[in-house]
Amino acid sequence: MNTKFSDKQFVVLGFPCNQFGAQEPGSDAEVKAFAQSKGVKTPPFYLFSKIDVNGDGAHPLYKKLKEASGSGDLEWNFGKFIITKGDSVKRYPIRTAASATIPDIEAAQ
Template sequence: MRLHEIALTLNDGTETTFGRFAGSAVLVVNVASKCGYTRQYDGLEALYREYRDRGLVVLGVPCNQFAGQEPGTDADIEEFCRLNFGVSFPLAAKASVLGKNQHPLYAALSRFPAGDDRGEKVAWNFEKFLVSAEGETVGRFRSSVEPDDPELRAAIEALLPEPARL
């Protein structure tokens, strides 16, 4: 199944597909509100604001599979993100990124090699997958890679059109 065909429920209950982001580069991040990496919301929002006009979408996918660090409801999660980090990028409904109930989006994304010895599985909260406008996974960055990391920013820049010249 192509990524754009995968069903996706947004945080507000809207039923759609990943195809709603066709034509945009997408940084998909499994997020959690009570994690040591939660501070990355600031950097993710900064990336989104900097690059959204050039075609980047950040998609947060809340997940409670790592030490129960995302216990709230979808409404709780949205409020936490908005109030504490000013998050304006889209959030999906809470989903499983591992195991027998793994969301189909993560089943597809996690096939992309991480480039380390930890295998295909998502290792922790705030792992990042970069998807091209055509729906191909083109990059994977483990949790410790901050949103302002030069390698991540270069990968994003490579997918986006040049900024308009005045």
């Protein structure tokens, strides 16, 4: 998808989280190295520091994303949100393939 939209104003933001089965226990440097070993390249994919996405300690960004999309806590890893230039937010179920978001990305361009 990064290649498909490389000439557009499109970026992917990744926020590692260790709240789901302790699947992300490493340091930020270890998480980044693992992502790079799997072919994740920056830009247009930006990997941020590990945060909490649920509960009292949830990062303010995720509080806002969940509120704006009218949804509750994330159930598992790889939650997907699309934020358009107009600040509308759409959330996808965790099992949604990234390719299934393409029509919404194209509509937002």
